[in-house]
Amino acid sequence: MLTTQATADEAPRPASWCARQGGHPAAYRAYYDNGARLTPLGAVRELCHFQSAQDHTQLVLPTDTLAADAPTLASLAYLRKPALPTHPVGNPSSAYCAKLGGTTRFGDRASDTGGWIRQGDPVDRDHLHTMCVFADASAIDAWGLTYHTAGVIRGADLEKKFRAPVPPAAAEPGGNQAE
Template sequence: MKRSYALAVSVLALVSGTAVAANAANATGPAPHRPAAAPAQHSPSADAAWCARQGGRAETRVPYYTGTGNKITPLGGEREMCLFSATDGSEIMIAADTLAADKPTLAALAYVRKPDGPSSPGNPSIAYCQGINGTAMFGNRPTDGGGWGPRNETDPSKATSACMFADGSVIDAWGLKYHKGGVIRGTDLTKKFRATIPGA
């Protein structure tokens, strides 16, 4: 009986030791296959640095729903924007990562190539943005409005309307519309993009 008990304990110890060893081997063995990581994106600080080198100022902006009247409602998210101001008081805003992108973006192509877009009795900047397959809308009613402004903003007029494209690139909707008409607001962005923009 004692020999059987001792044998059982020895077998149990052997099995347990094998399991422990196997677990240890698995823990230190090769890692399971994982898909390759996506290429590293520019960091916000690198995009802000590019903005500064082009003569702009980087500023974190948040989206606001403005609707009608004086109401302004902050929405989720934020974006590093690059702002260029001119001595005439005009300004243009573009997402810092759009300006600093290594490859052309839809916003950059729209700015440089000035595609034709519809005119509208409503807000011409929003109509133009939509007409070239972007969006600046914050709702589906004509009275819905919104834009990107500094944190803790309380003045709806400080929320800049921006045109966003399917690739995520963002540019000032009015700046885009004015540029289409040959008017430069803030600065001419044509040669400030990191990427080489066809047609520039």
């Protein structure tokens, strides 16, 4: 393949970047979970799925979050590992996500939950992936983010898979790292 200046600067498509990092890109549909049943919503998003061959844990995140050419709030949260809440109320991954300024909710009540299911997979809670969604529209698997903060890798370690380099956190007065 001939590389010219025009093609050298071209950013990879998000699905291609996902595949090059060992992930599997696919279309996922959003579902609202009212406790009794899962209701399909209109949103479909391309997510990158990683699964560990050793322990079969999984992690998903949008391909455009992984392949972004600048840091995202999701990549900052994953790589900087802000401290977990001391005494989270309810679901620990949802509490951690909220502490970081994201949300896992699909409404205004804690019981308004939902997630994403790969198109073609069975529509059940075993295939539902809960993501922490941030204000910049980046997102990441809520449990994968939470476990990573404690040093546990689910699916794959994303530390070197994000396309954009993440600058180190600025030190706060007194030597503490900013969260």
